[in-house]
Amino acid sequence: xxxLMIEPLDASNADDLKAWHATYFEAAVYGREHSxxxxxxxxxxxxxANNPGTKILAWxxxxxxQVVVTGTLNLPLKDNLKQAWLDVATLPSLRSxxxxxxxxxxxxxxxxTEHGRSTLATEAAYPHDAPADGSGQPNVxxxxxxxxxxxxxxxxxxxDLPADSELLQRLADxxxxxxxxxxxxxxxxxxxxxxxxxxxxxIGSLATEAPMGDLEIEREIFDPERIRADELVFxxxxxxKYTTVAIAKDGTxxxxxxxxxxxxxxxxxYQWGTLALPEHRGHRLGRATKxxxxxWLQQERPDLQLLITYNAEVNAHMxxxxxxxxxxxxERLGEFQKKLG
Numbered sequence: 001x002x003x004l005m006i007e008p009l010d011a012s013n014a015d016d017l018k019a020w021h022a023t024y025f026e027a028a029v030y031g032r033e034h035s036x037x038x039x040x041x042x043x044x045x046x047x048x049a050n051n052p053g054t055k056i057l058a059w060x061x062x063x064x065x066q067v068v069v070t071g072t073l074n075l076p077l078k079d080n081l082k083q084a085w086l087d088v089a090t091l092p093s094l095r096s097x098x099x100x101x102x103x104x105x106x107x108x109x110x111x112x113t114e115h116g117r118s119t120l121a122t123e124a125a126y127p128h129d130a131p132a133d134g135s136g137q138p139n140v141x142x143x144x145x146x147x148x149x150x151x152x153x154x155x156x157x158x159x160d161l162p163a164d165s166e167l168l169q170r171l172a173d174x175x176x177x178x179x180x181x182x183x184x185x186x187x188x189x190x191x192x193x194x195x196x197x198x199x200x201x202x203i204g205s206l207a208t209e210a211p212m213g214d215l216e217i218e219r220e221i222f223d224p225e226r227i228r229a230d231e232l233v234f235x236x237x238x239x240x241k242y243t244t245v246a247i248a249k250d251g252t253x254x255x256x257x258x259x260x261x262x263x264x265x266x267x268x269x270y271q272w273g274t275l276a277l278p279e280h281r282g283h284r285l286g287r288a289t290k291x292x293x294x295x296w297l298q299q300e301r302p303d304l305q306l307l308i309t310y311n312a313e314v315n316a317h318m319x320x321x322x323x324x325x326x327x328x329x330x331e332r333l334g335e336f337q338k339k340l341g
Contacts, residue, residue: 058072181249
């Protein structure tokens, strides 16, 4: 292996960022039809943000001046303070030369010694016809050999757009009699101020209310400060969020579903969270908000071509909703953790 130099990425340097992103992007899309990498403008916005909820740091691994491997470290700042999320991406033509190992070790050491993190988390994608835990897949075996353990298996699903509007309307109409006491409300972009506290409580519970397998994750804190900071990053990155919520009689935001449209990834849309609070389940609020949200988006953005979502394989309820809407499985994603010390 030629000598690898690992240096912090200066995201304010346009040329450095472009070179870094080119390597990251090539690694992310290699051999994957439905990969979901961040676009250059999205990376720039995330790295430049002064976000009270999370801090993202990036490094490049250089050989003879070329970026051969990238690394990012995502540090929660309000919750999960022992956790660090890692990502390593090596140029496909230069894999199996120790560059990925060196970057992973650098990120792990930095997380532990400089930021006091004792639990590392990362992800690995693999084909849908592979074993659910990814055993035997190169990316997975790379992690297992370095002390990571499989925690949760997700399935990536895709839906060609436009979806059947009559089907979506029927799903929404069939659910309606089950939640007549709830108000359905929709908004594009920022969360309305009158529901921001309740909305933050709801989305913060996603990490613990959604199936998490063997992963150790705490409830997240989404206070108004963090939500507004996230919205600024969204604006800078060219993403637009479409949200449908169900509000109970007491004003509680009982359920929500979000779709994210990226300006710099044209034609695509990403399903983000969908969740109903435990005490409000049984009213088909998840199905209703999800179907209504997509109906609304299609009316506003008929140019979109593909919707991507992820679900834990054990989340039978949400998978049934996705199946009813016409999603098809296309890939798997494993989530892994490693305890330090």
